[in-house]
Amino acid sequence: MQPLQKLLFSLPLWALAAQAQTLAITHANVIDTVSGTIQSDTTVVIDGNRITRVAHSSRLTPKAAQVIDAHGAYLIPGLWDMHTHVYFDSTAADGTDIVLPLFLANGITGIRDMGSALDPVLHARDEIAAHHLLGPRMVVSGPMLDGPTSHYRAAIAITTPADGRQAVDMLHSRGVDFIKVQSGVPREAYFAIADEARKVGIIYEGHVPDAIRASEAIAAGQHTFEHLIGIFEASSPDETKYLTGKKTVGMFLASYDPKLEDNIIQLLAQKQVWQCPTLFWERGQWLVDAIDYSQDPDLAYAPRSWVEKHWPAAQKGIMKTLDVDPLPVRKEFVLHELEIVRKLHAAHVPFLAGTDTPAGVDVIPGISLHLELQRFVAAGFTPLQALQTATLNPAKFLNRLDEFGTVQPGRIADLVLLDANPLVDIANTRKIEAVVSDGRYLSQEDLMQLQTKLKQLAATR
Template sequence: MSGPMLDGAKSPYQAAIAIATPADGRRAVAMLKARGVDFIKVQSFVPRAAYFAIADEAKKQGLSLEGHVPDAVRATEAVAAGQRTFEHLIGIFEASSPDEDKYVSGSIKSPGRLLATYAPAREAAIIKRLAAAHVWQCPTLYWERGQWLVDALDWRADSAGLPYAGRSWVTQRWPKSQQGIARSMDYEPLAVREKFVAHELAIVRKLHAAGVPFLAGTDAPAGVDLLPGVSLHQELQRFVAAGFTPLQALQTATLNPARFYKRSRDLGAVLPGRLADLLLLQANPLANIANTRRIAGVVADGRYFSRPALDSLQASLRQVAAGL
């Protein structure tokens, strides 16, 4: 657990700790260490000087630094500072453009601009740097697709997921979010944004080929038609679309987290004495990654849930969602 994430003084997140100066950053890290957090998470608006102070203090306190590459920091600088994860591929797009310094200085960036200035040699250089430093990536590909293509989402047709979305999400939150995000992107045609989503998959494919390690994550429920649970299955499908084998996609949610947490002796394998929750499937996910959703039973916290028991739980969840 990270505790509250660290963000700039004008963070849009009410729960974030506002950081304006290097001293603010050091105090926040020391306070979180005293509270027993496992790592420090940084957000996009952390000021440049404060970021390096946070990274230094986290190292002194024996805490790893994870999260976004802040807007005012280059990806190479985040690697050098010891940041252990990059979320959402932030920093890699910018590093792949000769305009990176402009972006760090505050220039507006957009999918179209990043595509127009894309430089393969620069991309290859940052990929090589990330692989050498073993910086983990959590690209949230399903969220990214929904973000950039939000005006094309027909979430009302999501018959499988919609019954589990809070009623207020369906009637108020998602329509409002869809319209708001779409307005913020009306400066670029949908076709350009579709090309950028394909570009993201290509970056993930190249990172994976270079040996950069990956973790599955979805940012749920921060998005439109992005639901806890089912979104993880959808994320695995996006990994396969990016060139992962089904087995490699599965490992981003099973074996790789065990390695990331340095808990391979306890987690990540089905063996006597290991800790594990299990999905029992009706079809082989190695043949089709979508088969992870064909669940026959679940073992969770040492209890077995049969298909009828799961059906009953899901019926209860639908009732809860209808009242939210």
């Protein structure tokens, strides 16, 4: 029996042909992710995979097959990680039986996958939807569209405009949910991708390519900016030079112009271009030589090959690109990023929480999303606003507010039950008592069993 099969069959509530059940969570404190109010002593009834009733416990006597007493606990919508790479290059082999279950074990019930091998990610999306595979629901791009010299295996090399159009058409025909563009896409090919995506009716998201100005990406209809790329360049009088020349964080800081920054912020606000800044990943990248991941208390969830092979290799690769900027400059840039996020947020630019997991160093699936929310608070968000970036905002972004993002009748039953109030301390999102994923209940005992097995499996990889 394969490891994944052992994992699945050890959790009876997650049988491959799991039947819909009626579930009632009673006496919970339900957090309203729109207003931040808390409905105390509330009962939530779930029939199949939908929430059917939400009312004060005194007014609702559930006749459910399973009743959960949630006295003192806080109920929130399931969390989303909006920047992941499940089947990506050196970690792809661990996507099915480690990466995907780790998301659920940490309350992440939905992900946006921003670059994975096509066949595996489409298969996983469909198998999870059919309850044949343990993992969060998935919105996927398939492979990224990158430049002709891309070193990523989970990418399609684009050289000409025709290449870009063909890639969009192929991915659209295969049923991906959106197109992901990477930094290396050539200038004319980028505009061809944008045009073809518009013609076939699919959105495109991702990096602002090196050869494109942020203002041009906005005008072309790019739906998201990842990692704040493009904003740094647009905040400098040297933006045109950066289109074809070298750029470093030290150069960004040295040429920073607050008036130019304000111009691009106002344009992003006017067009409501979504930002997924991956702040935890960014900090780890720019300070890769200053962070000792061997001290991470969650290291046991990372496969041994990541810790002993992939992460050291990634560190060396990152350091080759950082040697022109000393550590103090990079520390200043990390603070500069938080300040940009604060200003964007103040201008009402919309945000999504994403982590880039498992790419990079010590960005562990599931766990890193909670750390990303803490980085949002460090950037000046209230705990509610940080929570919204992983609950309400993904629902808005996906145009699925009628299904996700709030605890209301009619919504899909993706929920997380917490032992403490995340509106008091956003770190409380890690204090998970139970998870409901597509109507299926994982108790604290189930989660602990799953976590134990994931640690055991990670130790063998």
